Amino acid sequence: MSQEGLLRPGIIQLRVLDMEESLTHYRDRIGLDYVSTGEDGRVYLKAFDEFHRHSVVLREADSAGIDFFAFKADGQAAVDGFRKRIEDYGLAVEDVAEGEMPGTGKRIGFTIPSGHRIEIYADMELSETAPEIRNPYIYKDEPRGMRAQRLDHCLLYGPNLPEVEKFFTEVLDFHIPERVDLPDGTLAIWMTVSNKAHDIAFVNHPEPGKLHHVAFFLEDWNDIGHAADVMTRYDISRDIGPTRHGITRGQTIYFFDPSGNRNEVFCGGYTAYKDHPTRVWDGNHVGRGIFYYERQMNDAFLSVVT
Amino acid sequence: MPDGAMFSVTHSIQIKGAETDITCAEDQMVLMAMEQQIHVPSPRPVRVGCRRGGCGACRVKVTKGDYTTQKSSRVHVTEEEAAEGYALACRLSPLSDLELEPAFLDPRRPADQDG
Numbered sequence: 001m002s003q004e005g006l007l008r009p010g011i012i013q014l015r016v017l018d019m020e021e022s023l024t025h026y027r028d029r030i031g032l033d034y035v036s037t038g039e040d041g042r043v044y045l046k047a048f049d050e051f052h053r054h055s056v057v058l059r060e061a062d063s064a065g066i067d068f069f070a071f072k073a074d075g076q077a078a079v080d081g082f083r084k085r086i087e088d089y090g091l092a093v094e095d096v097a098e099g100e101m102p103g104t105g106k107r108i109g110f111t112i113p114s115g116h117r118i119e120i121y122a123d124m125e126l127s128e129t130a131p132e133i134r135n136p137y138i139y140k141d142e143p144r145g146m147r148a149q150r151l152d153h154c155l156l157y158g159p160n161l162p163e164v165e166k167f168f169t170e171v172l173d174f175h176i177p178e179r180v181d182l183p184d185g186t187l188a189i190w191m192t193v194s195n196k197a198h199d200i201a202f203v204n205h206p207e208p209g210k211l212h213h214v215a216f217f218l219e220d221w222n223d224i225g226h227a228a229d230v231m232t233r234y235d236i237s238r239d240i241g242p243t244r245h246g247i248t249r250g251q252t253i254y255f256f257d258p259s260g261n262r263n264e265v266f267c268g269g270y271t272a273y274k275d276h277p278t279r280v281w282d283g284n285h286v287g288r289g290i291f292y293y294e295r296q297m298n299d300a301f302l303s304v305v306t
Numbered sequence: 307m308p309d310g311a312m313f314s315v316t317h318s319i320q321i322k323g324a325e326t327d328i329t330c331a332e333d334q335m336v337l338m339a340m341e342q343q344i345h346v347p348s349p350r351p352v353r354v355g356c357r358r359g360g361c362g363a364c365r366v367k368v369t370k371g372d373y374t375t376q377k378s379s380r381v382h383v384t385e386e387e388a389a390e391g392y393a394l395a396c397r398l399s400p401l402s403d404l405e406l407e408p409a410f411l412d413p414r415r416p417a418d419q420d421g
Contacts, residue, residue: 017359017377062380064360207413237357260360260379303413304355304363306379 003074005082005173006193009151009200010072010121011054011101012214015061017259019043022058025257029234030216030265031145032056033129036102044102047216048139049149051130053103056151056214064259064306066211068109069154069200070119071172071193076105079122083108085171098123112167114158115208146227148216152266153198155212157205157305161186164202174199177272178247178279180286187286190247197248197269203302210305213254215264221251227265231255239300244268244292247281254300261306317371317400322407323351330400337364337395352408357396364395365411371404382411 016022023043026032032045035054044054052072059067073079083093086108096107096119105123112118132140143149158164168174168191177197180187190198203212218224224242231238231253239262241253250269256262281289287296314332319339321328325348330339337357344350355363359378368391375388376397383392392409 017379064379065381205413210413239356256356256358256360258358260356260358262356299353300355300363303353304361306356306360 003194005078006071006073006120008072008194009069009153010052010124011057011068011070011104011119012151012154013042013057013059013067013070014211014214014257014261015063015065015067015259016058016257016261017060017062017064019058019060021258022060025236026056026058027144029145029230029236030263031143031148032216035127038102042101046127046129047148047150048129048141048143049131050151051126052124053127054101054124057101064211064261065209066116066154066156066214066261066306068117068119069156070107070121071199072124073120073122076122079108079120082120082172086110089167089171091167096121113160113163114156114202115210116156116158117209146216146230146265147218147223148265149219150217152215152217153196153200154214155201155203157203157210157212158208159204159206161189161202161204165189165191168200175272175274176278177270177276178281178289180247180281180283180289182283187283192272195271195273197250197272205302205305207305211261212305213262213264215266218265218267220267224251224253224265224267228253239304240291240294240298243294246289246292247279249292259306262304318403319400320403320405321351321366322405323349330404332399332401334399335396336366336398336400336404336406340395352395353410355396359394359397362394362411365409366393366395366398366406367391367409368393368398368404368406372401373404374399374401 035044043058045056046054091110094109098106103125107119107121109119174191174193178190188203190201192199237256239254248269250266316329316331318327328343353363355361362382378394378397
């Protein structure tokens with residue numbers, strides 16, 4: 001196996017204002033499977049095509065937004081290695097005990113200069129409803145709602161982008177397929193630890209710790225159209241799309257969950273390898289980079305976050 | 307609310323900065339009524355964001371009238387602010403004619419954060 005260390009995004013924990021209507025949204029509309037409810041009230045969900053126990057965690061709170069985004073490593077030795085590199089870089093690392101989430105091993109957590117909490121872990125139980133692996137069908141039960149296949153990536157808004165870039169590339173071994181550089185500094189970076197076009201992205205923003213969107217992967221453009229049909233049927237608040245991003249080339253709809261957290265359904269996107277050069281956008285062309293058909297950003301892109 | 311549903315009692319909403327008043331039903335949110343009734347090229351006096359009480363883009367202050375609100379992020383409207391008439395227009399329904407003014411807050415810097 002060539003890819004070592006961090007493998008992929010594994011868990012996002014979101015704050016929601018009302019658990020019941022959030023569960024309806026993520027389970028019945030986006031199509032995630034309900035896994036369990038913890039003793040503390042957190043609700044655990046997974047997409048039908050994911051192997052591990054859960055990927056999306058909802059926590060009821062009085063404000064919307066993101067609690068943390070976690071990456072899965074290829075073993076505890078890798079987690080321990082990252083711990084040393086993160087501490088050597090100068091960030092404080094906090095331990096999260098095994099079992100703090102059901103079926104999940106111990107984790108480490110730290111706050112990056114944009115104000116977001118990132119976690120790393122190696123162990124999570126396989127799901128009882130994981131995809132088949134012997135002579136598999138493409139699914140066991142027909143996917144529901146928008147037919148999300150997996151948690152794909154998130155876009156986070158916060159300050160200190162140059163430090164975030166340095167940390168992710170030098171300490172966590174990410175590479176940067178695409179970026180937007182303005183005359184007064186970097187506006188945005190798209191970073192990957194795999195060969196997806198992005199596993200995590202950041203936009204420069206004065207307020208720390210904000211969520212722009214969490215994205216779920218769909219099979220193709222037909223499923224993006226189907227997702228748009230679901231949004232109108234159930235009066236889901238839509239931001240923009242169906243459209244395409246010039247950046248990553250993914251096909252997309254931005255919309256909002258019942259607490260105002262922005263979601264994305266995303267398909268396509270190019271394959272990124274570490275030896276590929278970074279694609280760079282400037283301020284005169286970034287509109288086409290964000291929304292390829294509209295060729296301009298909408299009002300909400302740079303300002304509406306939770 | 308689904309398209310085609312019958313509206314209940316409607317009220318007139320005067321938004322500071324708007325060229326004309328809008329009409330909003332008691333079981334409708336003020337922001338969605340504004341979106342339906344004020345189109346380009348008329349400027350919308352209140353910003354449209356997530357429409358679900360999370361982002362704060364449509365923060366307003368109600369200066370006259372009775373209304374109800376649904377749950378929204380406390381980051382954008384604290385309990386004290388709600389008592390002073392602040393609300394998110396996407397979570398705001400009228401019980402009488404209303405007068406309101408936009409009250410959008412720029413992104414809060416770290417020093418302003420109370421967690």
